[in-house]
Amino acid sequence: MKVVVCVKQIPDPNTTGQLDPSTHLLKREGVEVVMDPGDEYGVEAGLKLVEAAGGEVTIISMGPERGLDAVRKALAMGAAKGILVSDESLRGSDALSTARVLAATAKREGFDIVITATESTDGYTGIVPQAMAEILDVPAVTFAKSIELDGDTLKVQRQTEAGYDVVQATLPVVLSVTAGVNEPRYPSLKGIMGAKSKPLDRLTPRDLELSGVGGASAGQSITAVEPAPQRGAGEIVKDDGQGAARVADFLAERKVI
């Protein structure tokens, strides 16, 4: 079985991101970058699938050269090979361009399952898996919180507003997984050492025979950026046994009790 897992290198989500004031693009310089924590679940899901059914996991990513760190981390976790699609023209890509690039990469590689997170932790657009599925003309089995594979039938619990649906799909599919679908493994020292000798390809949109992708063709542009009004901090009290009574007073003032 061929599993392709999409990963993204993002600014450390524990720091507050910034936009360049002139270009309105994400500031990447001087910012710690990490593999999107949401992608660790996808890598783990892919590894579990091939451990059970045989085959291998290929990691694909789009982004600047620093994105190799995310790909290498996934290789250290156990993936067999990595592909980074990188080109200056891709800077400022919108979600649709990203989906076109990743879909073309997955198609070139061949796949039974393409796995993504449900959204990135920096952009949060959350439509790349669905757009990839449309381009690849396969079902998008989305928001999976549990995954079982029986032959070529995938059975997942899909999160819904009210609870979850049980969805059955025959491969090939695009599968998006939620955080909590599994417990991602840590790369072992052996894994980290071994990752250095695993195949790592670099591609450009030209290699994928794609045109009209990237920042220049984004159908949207940021026209204004301003600091969001922040709530001011209010009264902070240390609980001295009267904390609960103070909260009750507050609720009474707000007329909810």
Add this chain to the structure above:
Amino acid sequence: MALDRVWVFLEVAGGKAAPAGLELLTKARELGSTVEAVVFSPEAEQAAGDAGAHGAATLYAASDPAYTEVLLGGPAADALAALVEEHKPDLILFAMTQDGRDVAGRLAAKLGVPVVANALEVAADGAVSVGSSVFGATLNVTTALEGGAPAIVIVRPKSFAAEPSGAGPAKLVPVAIPVAEKHRRARVVDRTAEVASGPKLEEAAVVVSGGRGLADPKNFELLEQLAGAIGNAAVGASRAVVDAGWVPYAMQVGQTGKTVKPTVYIACGISGAMQHTVGMKGAKAIVAINRDENAPIFKLADLGVVGDVLKIVPQLTEEIKKRKSK
């Protein structure tokens, strides 16, 4: 200059239009001279009254029962693409739900048009522009869509109030586009609701939410008891405890969960990660109870109590019961 035609992807559950879709119809009245709704459900026709009352002149009703047996994304995007070709809307609004994202994402790829998600505001002045917050709502960003029609915008629920226009039911236009065989490769074989009893999270006057600071899943009972004592209150949760399997996703408040705007939000043992605060900072008032005085949640709180949540919550429940019995 307003737009000519604005569509809303309206979801229907239990024979009723979802509130998030009615919010979008209300907003759409400001944006376009013709507002129409599109529904994919065997119960589509039952939404005509609500849709009309909130501004939809027409309801395109795709009521093939097959829409409930498959994942909606593929077939609804196919049908919408055909309807777009015929009616040429300028803008399609989706609520940021699982199905909304599935359909919008596939439709954008199919039509090759841009999509903007996480919208909190939408304006149409010739072109469509979208207001959203990024980086844990520290920056407000305006994005202009210029990549061809229709513009596709995915809006966070609760961004707009749903207000009836006083109009009668929407005119029903049946959509007879069959679900293609290829879409039957992914089938919904069972549906489970994990919704708690009592007021809905999105509608309750008070939301009592718990996080890691509760230390143990069973301590969510303390929050249930507090919500019960308050009355019009619902229990929510941070992503950390949902991911850990303590409580169902339906209770999650935050970027990837529900957006709530209650009169009072009580955060119990929640540190206040940006992921969470995006979903609750619209509350009229925020109370935080946390042991760690440096927890970021205290920067948002109108009232913060530094102390042991496992002691304070039961005391608060008793205090409220005592006051109510007077």
